Amino acid sequence: MSLTVNSLRWRTLTSGGGAVHGQRSAPVGPGDRDPQLLVALCRTRADLAPDGDQVLAALARDACRPLSVAEHAARHGMTPAGLRTAVRRGAGCGPKDYLLGIRLGRAQRTLAATELPVAAVARRVGYDDPAYFSRLFTRRVGMAPLPGPTGTHGPGRLERPRPRPRRPTDDRTPAHDMTPGSRPPHPARATPTPHGPPDPRHVMWTPMTTSNNREVDPAIRAELGRLRESIDNIDAAVVHMLAERFKCTQQVGHLKAAHHLPPADPNREAQQIARLRRLAESANLDPAFAEKLLNFIIAEVIRHHERIAEDALNGVKPPVN
Numbered sequence: 001m002s003l004t005v006n007s008l009r010w011r012t013l014t015s016g017g018g019a020v021h022g023q024r025s026a027p028v029g030p031g032d033r034d035p036q037l038l039v040a041l042c043r044t045r046a047d048l049a050p051d052g053d054q055v056l057a058a059l060a061r062d063a064c065r066p067l068s069v070a071e072h073a074a075r076h077g078m079t080p081a082g083l084r085t086a087v088r089r090g091a092g093c094g095p096k097d098y099l100l101g102i103r104l105g106r107a108q109r110t111l112a113a114t115e116l117p118v119a120a121v122a123r124r125v126g127y128d129d130p131a132y133f134s135r136l137f138t139r140r141v142g143m144a145p146l147p148g149p150t151g152t153h154g155p156g157r158l159e160r161p162r163p164r165p166r167r168p169t170d171d172r173t174p175a176h177d178m179t180p181g182s183r184p185p186h187p188a189r190a191t192p193t194p195h196g197p198p199d200p201r202h203v204m205w206t207p208m209t210t211s212n213n214r215e216v217d218p219a220i221r222a223e224l225g226r227l228r229e230s231i232d233n234i235d236a237a238v239v240h241m242l243a244e245r246f247k248c249t250q251q252v253g254h255l256k257a258a259h260h261l262p263p264a265d266p267n268r269e270a271q272q273i274a275r276l277r278r279l280a281e282s283a284n285l286d287p288a289f290a291e292k293l294l295n296f297i298i299a300e301v302i303r304h305h306e307r308i309a310e311d312a313l314n315g316v317k318p319p320v321n
């Protein structure tokens, strides 16, 4: 079967409901989806030049070393411009941004997994000035770096709340916390602040909601209903895909435990992130969001791997497939 990601994406979405593409075909229920197609999509790999992959993986390996972009380029026999083109093609961003993402991702994980002070983590990922590191971290991650794991469930690296006082006129999108159950505050429920009433631009959202018992124009309700049917189908597809992914990663976990391989593989992750950022960019999805989502999923997988490795050490037999 020869399927490209784009044709799969198109077929998957169009099979789930016409509203996604502006057509008016009747949306179908989750039972009508072709699970084979979803699984095929899970298993399909987008094309990425292997040498591009290698450059990104090598950059990821060296990311915390005190090297300039020109020095990184020279290590690969490239000019800085050539390196910029290769990284942009593979990761959807320039080398500086790519290296920064790798450094801060590592810092996030080290902070979540250890009790090391921020200055020590900063040094580990290549920053001698902890204040400068904190500024970069806060700007990119959306919260200040804090040492130590927080929360009792889920992966640590995305789950810390990031309280940033919102001024009434501050309409920048907040970085989303991915703690299960947590959401950005509902704008329409914004409470008056010491500076005055809630931002009227936010309160404008209220008439679009249907859960506050207001009368809603039947045509609008019907349109909303059609869109929500497609959203429900897409959510169902996401759940099925994640379930397939976790089935694969469980097997990887058992394989790693049986052969004493470490649960995490940072080089593989760097390649996955670069690839996903590139795919996100071509799909008009925010690459930073795609990276955050993948990090969130991988952190959960690593937790599973660690548990499987622990079970293996305690003599718990893996399930028979």
Ligand SMILES: O=C(O)C(=O)C[C@]1(C(=O)O)C=C[C@@H](O)C=C1
Binding pocket: 249, 252, 253, 263, 264, 265, 266, 268, 269, 272, 297, 298, 301, 302, 305
């Ligand atoms: O490929 C692996 O080695 C995995 O364990 C799977 C996976 C993933 O979820 O994609 C999880 C952890 C690793 O750090 C890298 C990737």
